[in-house]
Amino acid sequence: MQANKIISFTSSWKNTIFITLILSVFISIILIFLQPFDTYTYNAPYKNLKLAGYSLCVIIPLLSIHAIEKIWYKKHGQKWTLLNELLVLTFGFFFINLLCYLYNCYVMNSVQPTLAGLFYWNIYYGLPFACIFITFWAYLRFRFGQILMSEEKIENKLISIEGANANEQIQFEWDEFVMAKSQSNYIDIFLYTKNGEQQKFTLRSTLSKLFDQLPMATQVHRSFLINTVFISELKGNTRKGAAVLNHVEMEVPVSPKYFSALKKELQFHP
Template structure:
C-alpha cells in the first residue's frame, strides 16, 4: 500500500503553474468541441467562442489555489506529501466544477434559476467523465515541473536551541533531543533506528514506527532514500556514480545510500554550498 506521507516533487514555481493551467485550460475546450457533450451544437451561435470560455474555469481556480498550496508547502518546511497532492487535486477540482457550472448556467444555457441538485447533476454528467483524461495529465505535469528541495548548509551548525520529541507507535517510546542533534534514521521493516548526537558521541534508539511518521516529527529530517532520513547539516560528501551513490556524514563512518529521485536536489544543494560532488 502506498504511503500518503511519502514526500514527492512539488510545483512551487508560478511560471510552471501558469503553464500547467494554460495547457489544461486549452485541453478542455478542445474536448468539448470534439465530443460535444451538451448535444446542442445547432442551437447557439458562436459555439466555439463560448466553449473556449471554459478554459478560464480551469485557469482561474489553479492560479487562485497556488498561493495557498505554497503556504502549506512553506509551513511543512518545504516538503510536499502524497496526501497534500490528493487534497490539492480534490479541492481544486471542486472549484473547477463550481466555476464551470456557473459559466454553463449563465453563459451557455442562460437558465433563470438553479438549485444544488442542478450543480450535482452537472458535476456527474459533465465533470466526472473528464477526470480519467485530465487528472493523469495534470499529475504528470506537476511531477514533471516539480522539484524536491533540500535545505542549504547551516553554517551555524550545531545550534542547540529548539528541542523535538520523537514518539513511536508505542507511547512509551519517546525521545527528546535538540533538533540539531538528530543525525540520521534508518528504517528496517516495522522499526526505525534514530541516530542522534550526545556529549558522549552518537547514540541510537529504536522506535516501532514508519519512516514517514518519524520524518513528520523531525524538521531536520530529509529523505534521501526509501529507508533513510538524514540531517544534511552533517553531510560532508556524496560519492559514487550514476548507478550507485552514497553520502558520508561527519560524525560516523556509516555511509548512507541516495536514491536517484533525490539526487538532483542534493546535487544542487551541494553546488550551492561549495561542497565537492563526485560524479
C-alpha cells in the same frame, strides 16, 4: 499512504503556467474534436470558439489556487504533504466544475443557473470527467514539482523518540542526530555524540512515524532520514545519487525527486 508524507510541490509560477496551458488545451481539444456529452448536437454561431472558452474555466482556478498554496507553503516551513495535495486537487476540481457550469449557463445556453441545474451538471458532466482530469492534473504537478528543503534555522534541543515496544525510548539532541535507516518494521538511528562517540540504536517503528517525531530531519529516500549538517559530499546526479555522511560508513542513496532540492540546499547552506 500517510497523509502527512512529504511530497513534491509545484513552487514556480513558470511550471504552474505551463501546467495550466497544457490542461486548458487538453480541455479544448476534447470538447472540440471528440465532442463528448452530446456536444455535437449543439449548433450555434462561433461554436468552436465558445467550446474553447471552457479553457478559461481551467486557467482562472489554477492560477488563483497557486497564489493561495504558495502563501500556505511558505507559512508552513516549505513542506508540502500528501494531504495538502489531495485538498488542492479536490477543491480545485470543484472550483473548475463550478465555473464550467456557470459558463455553460451564461455563455453556451443563456439560461439562469440553479442549484438543481448545478446538481444535474455535477452528476452527468462533472463527476464522469473528474477521474481523467484529476489524474492528469496530479501527474503534471508531480512531474513538474520538486521537494524543497526548509530554510528555517533549527534550534538545538533534547528530542525523545519512542518506539512501538513498551518502554522503548531514546533521547538525544538534534545536532547529535546523523541519520535513520528503515528496515521493515525497525528503524536504525545513528548518532554522533558531543563526546565524539558513534552510537546506533534500533527501535521498532516506521520511517513515517519517526518523521512525525523528528520533523526537522530531511528525507532523501523512502528508507532514509538524515541531518544535512553531516553531509560531506553529494555524489552522482538526479538519476542515481548518493550522500556521503560524516561518521557513517555507508553511502546514503538519494532518490531522484529529492536530489535537486538537496543539491540546492547544500549550495546555499554548505
